[in-house]
Amino acid sequence: MNSEQGQKPYSLDALRSGDRAEFASIVEAYSPMIYRLGLKMLNNPQDAEDILQETFIKAYRNIGKFYGRSSVSTWLYRIATNEALMSLRRKRPEAVSFENPGLHESEPQEPLQIVDWCCMPEEEFLTAESRARLDEAASRLPANLRVVFILRDIEGLSTRETAQVLDISEMAVKTRLSRARLRLREDLTEYFGQLVEEE
Amino acid sequence: MHRHEDCRQLLNSLSGYVDGDLHQELCDEIELHMKDCENCRIVVDTLSKTISLYQTSSEPIKVPDEVRQRLFHRLDLDEFLNL
Incomplete structure (x- = not known):
């Protein structure tokens, strides 16, 4: 039996031999994380549902090629991120440049907005408007930065796991995460900074 | 006195710094710099x-019942829906 943190143990042999009950329990256990990834990547429930279905259809078809060298969650995240990036490429080809993420990837942009908005009352951060602003800011990130940010800071994967899912180096994960976070900080400063100045 | 050039160089390391991911030496350098640099x-x-706003706003998501039903149906797993 194999097991992953917080998940029910599963039998790799049963999965690989096509045991449908075992596959159903994997679908049950991992569909919330795949659905959330789809929602965060594509910002649309219908697209998230498509990603969810396609991920498990591909997983079922390719179960014979899963040898358990990575965890089930890493394997499923890999399928799901590929699906999400392909979907984005179909919808907005200009927004996806995974293979060629830019010549100046290691150069961070300079912070433009220097306003200390950390001191705002906590409830200001929890309003529906603030939450919508967080989603909007994340959806404006280029796909190659957004996927790293979602896996690391929202799904809580380690740098190493994120690198395995995306098949990139750990250094590339750190660089893209840094760029994503700085861009989000910049974007949120524009919004929360204005609220602070209005008070 | 800090120099603007230092801010630009340290910017690359700030994400690792907030993760507690850096060598002590670089952490000390950033902390020393921040004592003198309000902007940084x-x-x-x-x-x-x-980062903490995104982490706390990402509560666990429950897959809506109808989405779950359609998923199990598409995978031909309807018999396992109510287990």
Whole structure:
């Protein structure tokens, strides 16, 4: 039996031999994380549902090629991120440049907005408007930065796991995460900074 | 006195700094720099806040019942829906 943190143990042999009950329990256990990834990547429930279905259809078809060298969650995240990036490429080809993420990837942009908005009352951060602003800011990130940010800071994967899912180096994960976070900080400063100045 | 050039160089390391991922030597350098540089202190504080806002706003999601039903149906797993 194999097991992953917080998940029910599963039998790799049963999965690989096509045991449908075992596959159903994997679908049950991992569909919330795949659905959330789809929602965060594509910002649309219908697209998230498509990603969810396609991920498990591909997983079922390719179960014979899963040898358990990575965890089930890493394997499923890999399928799901590929699906999400392909979907984005179909919808907005200009927004996806995974293979060629830019010549100046290691150069961070300079912070433009220097306003200390950390001191705002906590409830200001929890309003529906603030939450919508967080989603909007994340959806404006280029796909190659957004996927790293979602896996690391929202799904809580380690740098190493994120690198395995995306098949990139750990250094590339750190660089893209840094760029994503700085861009989000910049974007949120524009919004929360204005609220602070209005008070 | 800090130099603007230092801010630019340290910017690359701030994400690792807020993760507690850096060598002690570089952490000390950033902390020393921030004592003298209000702008960098604000960037670090608002960067940490940005990350924590996303982390706390990402509560576990329940897959809606109808989405779950359609998923099991598409996978021909209807018989396992109510287990």
